[in-house]
Amino acid sequence: MKRRFNFRQALAALVLTTLPLFSQAQTEPIGYVKTVTGEAWVSNGAERVRAQRGTPILLGSQLRTQAGASLGVSFKDNTLMSFGPDTELTVDEYLYSPADDQLKLSTRLMRGTLNYIAGVIAKLKPDAVSVRTPMGVIGVRGTQFLVKVEDEQ
């Protein structure tokens, strides 16, 4: 009886102490906006901010450029991405902890144009990097490439 009580207490304590860790991990920037022209937005859940130089990119951020706009961002692992007008990209997974071999970068390009320069994650663990599109999935082996996703009409 007593043992069971202790177990529950320990479990509660564990949850309480690890919860802040999780929320902290989610709000820590994984990159920053470096260039903007025109109107571009960074959304995190329900929160949406107009992109400026220095706007943080978080795990799960959705990046969007309007007509005539462009945007450039850099990530912690030195991956660079820049976008032309009418573009929408979401950062679905980002793990960068080389000492623990925790590496992952997956993004989703829904429409528009993307210029991608691979960073350290792609060099250390090529299989961990992908760009999904409505049609195909792009795997990256340490390089620069361009992708265009046309709106399906």
Add this chain to the structure above:
Amino acid sequence: MNFTSKTLLLAATLTLLAVLGGCASKKGTGSYVVLLRDPDGNAGKVIVQTPQGEQTLTEVFKGTALDGKREPFFVMQDQLQRDFGAALAAMPLPPERFLLYFESGGAVLTAQSKADLERVLQRTRARPSPDISVVGHTDTAGLAEANKALGLRRATAMAEQLRQLGLQNTTISVESHGEGNLLVRTPDNTAEALNRRVEITIR
């Protein structure tokens, strides 16, 4: 006579192809990927999984359709400019990396690295909206846990110095890889000057 009709047929075919081609390009170039050389001059590989199977690009300026319905093709400069000019123009400056080295056991820079710190400041100031990451590393002398802490001490000391030298408004992130990310591979418990370092990246 026979020759002329053949020529006419050829001309008609070419005209038809040109018209078809014109129609196709009006619809746009479709969704595709193109491989480029990166800023260091390296061309890697892009692997595209499409509903039709897998395509691998290894040649610079070669492209492939995302729906997989076309053979890979070369993309001309003017098309690249038309489709990707804006995205390419928005590319951020490539990150710059500096390695600073420490005297054994603590967070005191070697004389040479003290001079290099000035260069880090200059290069940071040259950027419009810089952010910096400082990663501390150690050699394998001592226990791994203690080295994790030592790496963090080195990184924190460097971040503090950068702030004191005038970068108080720059975002600086600090972390330690301890002895887990050696520059020079050594056995455990080996003092190695090149492994006692911080890696500073300016983005």
